[in-house]
Amino acid sequence: MAAISILRPGRKFPIGIQSFAKLREEGFLYVDKTALMYKLAQAGNPCFLSRPRRFGKSLLLSTFEAYFRGKKELFKDLAVERLETEWLEYPVLHLDLNAEKYDSKERLENQLVSQLENWEKQYGVSSVNDSYSIRFMNVIQEACEKTGRRVVVLIDEYDKPLLRNFHNPALQQEFRETLTAFYSVLKSADPWLQFVFITGVTKFAQMGIFSNLNQLNDISFDESYNTLCGMTREEIETTFVPELQTMAASCRISSEEVMARMTKMYDGYRFTASESFSRMYNPFSVLCALSKCRFDNFWFASGTPTFLLEMLKQTDYDLRKFDGTEVAAASLSDDRADVNNPIPMVYQSGYLTIKKYEPEFNIYTLGFPNEEVKYGFLHFAAPFYTPVPEADTAFYIGKFVRELRSGDVESFLTRLRAFFADVPYELNDKTERHYQVIFYLVFKLMGQFSEAEVRSGRGRADAVVKTADYIYVFEFKLGGTAEAALKQIDEKGYLIPYTADGHELVKVGVAFDAAERNIGDWLISYT
Structure with missing residues (x-):
């Protein structure tokens, strides 16, 4: 509340105001x-x-x-x-x-x-x-x-x-x-x-x-x-000058840094094929952030996508393909509302947006519009794929990051076991994908606080995490040994792209125990 009280008197935010007459008669801000x-x-x-x-x-x-x-x-x-x-x-x-x-x-x-x-x-x-x-x-x-x-x-x-x-x-x-x-x-x-x-x-x-x-x-x-609904950067910087300054003072950063953070969190919605037109900011999140003088997942928290996650699980959709999926242009403008083809519904609901368009093949590449949606969605998705409750997901992720920042890989891997507890079916192709999705979720969520990447191409490590002092290269073996995983890191040269970074390099080979349906042995090698 203290942050709100320092706003200039008379500037009212139209959060939840849907009546134009009320907005104008009562002096709410209007783009x-x-x-x-x-x-x-x-x-x-x-x-x-x-x-x-x-x-x-x-x-x-x-x-x-x-x-x-x-x-x-x-x-x-x-x-x-x-x-x-x-x-x-x-x-x-x-x-x-x-x-x-x-x-x-x-x-x-x-x-x-x-x-x-x-x-x-x-x-x-x-x-x-x-x-x-x-x-x-x-x-x-x-x-x-x-x-x-x-x-x-x-x-x-x-x-x-x-x-x-x-x-x-x-x-x-x-x-x-x-x-x-x-x-x-x-x-x-x-x-x-x-x-x-x-x-x-x-x-x-x-x-x-x-x-x-x-x-x-x-x-x-x-x-x-394109700009009929939502806000452009120019509209925000023109309409909310005193609020941006107040937020900068409250957060102890510059106005430019406020806009950079605003862009990272709430920008990125694209409603045209052309890249030359403005990407749109989520107006609800922008108004909430400016009125409360803080950054948070305001839009995502205002309505949970439960039916979308249920649809993704029902179709056994590989969540790793979610960000960067390709779709035909017709599926976005003439959606069939098909439970077996969930991506157009996810796009239209605002959890994905247009990232790229290939006119030759009339294909769109979709992805998360911004960090609010990306990390909000992944946090919400985690309990659908793991036994860890939604309320505990952020706790686990925070612990993961702290442990890797301090170099405590043993504690990290021990904690990771909790994400694989009590998976209720036998190992098969579907199960393997399920475990891969869990790895994907953990490392993607860690990316909110450190540089974490999940690789899927051939010739790349399963995951890489960068902290201030360390670069970790992970290789997981389902149906293999920790020794084999560590050997693959060396033979495939997974460390080579990071040798000039000046960080301590850590190789982590992990075996997945088929009998226990969980992480088994691991080996850690410091370079």
């Missing part, structure tokens, strides 16, 4: 996105935008609502104030699917009925039908007739009911049928519509929800709207 909003509004095409959660989608829709309701006073000193000259008022139908739990068909139906009843009352619709789609159409037509202007439809988080029930196929099917009929009205109602904007985390082609809405313009990968 101006109204020029892009105006451009979209003038284009008039029905649009769809996919972005990860807490990326500003709800606030964007609220901004559209204020604009189309002609609330000019809310846009004082913003870009759109200079662009718009008429400020016409349109009827706006804003459907927000964020709030409900959606654990039954009745929950979704109640949400739709409640919204329809409000609209019907607002626009004086007297003839009520049992069909949601007919009622929706009647509202649109009546609103247009009563106001003399075409209708604006805004739908926020269209896919929330589906995401909440990914592992319930029967309920998924019921939701698909209900929502498909409801959303399909938007095509037939086109003569009465001024503008349609739909947001969500994912785009599910196979689910058929948008199969009839072929007029939707998916702007999720459009370079023109």
Whole structure:
């Protein structure tokens, strides 16, 4: 709390604020996105935008609502104030699917009925039908007739009911049928519509929800709207000057170092194929960091990816391939929501982002966007692959790092045994991969505090860890001996790349005991 109290009075952070009217009326800080909003509004095409959660989608829709309701006073000193000259008022139908739990068909139906009843009352619709789609159409037509202007439809988080029930196929099917009929009205109602904007985390082609809405313009990968949600470095450095200075003073580092750390932790989201366009910072994490004067995993902690980890385990996905995986471009823009192909879902949920694009083959390389997501995800994943509880993972990793920093390899390997305790199946090909994933998790997580690398190519050691005084080269043998592992380090020349570093070199050969299903003997050699 002491860090927050030194912020300049009157500067309010819009953390969790999704109402544009509240944000402007109560003086919250705002990164101006109204020029892009105006451009979209003038284009008039029905649009769809996919972005990860807490990326500003709800606030964007609220901004559209204020604009189309002609609330000019809310846009004082913003870009759109200079662009718009008429400020016409349109009827706006804003459907927000964020709030409900959606654990039954009745929950979704109640949400739709409640919204329809409000609209019907607002626009004086007297003839009520049992069909949601007919009622929706009647509202649109009546609103247009009563106001003399075409209708604006805004739908926020269209896919929330589906995401909440990914592992319930029967309920998924019921939701698909209900929502498909409801959303399909938007095509037939086109003569009465001024503008349609739909947001969500994912785009599910196979689910058929948008199969009839072929007029939707998916702007999720459009370079023109790359910065519509999220924050650029320039926006942060322009909008939050006093906060960056305050954070620098609080953390006892320079403003440049604050931005460097901010970039490392929260930057890296890429929503276009082109590398020349700005990578986006996670707005939720940036606001939290600046308001609290500290760096932490704010976005990751705000919603755990349990269903994603369950999906990865269900498909026996090799977690080592997670960072750096290659996918066809079509799988990112037209996802099949296939439990046997989890990576597109993981990407759209914000845990992976675009790292590279090969236009010749139309292939994207994906990876963790930043350190917050990388280490947050790996910490969360560890209990899914090891018997160590999530609460104890950071404790173990901290101990691992301290032991290697002090040169205590014996204690490190003894502690590592705990990560392999009680694996509940016989040794086979699947088990071997499981153990390799555990090694991967341990050394990747250590990389948060030291230079730790996990190698997978031929002719390289299994893992390398660099501390201030030591460089450790590890080789693990499943079905082999510690002597063989140590010999391989020498014969393959694994130490050669590190001989000029000036550190003490330590070779560690480790055997894996098939009978005990755990680390067996090891040999340590100092050079």
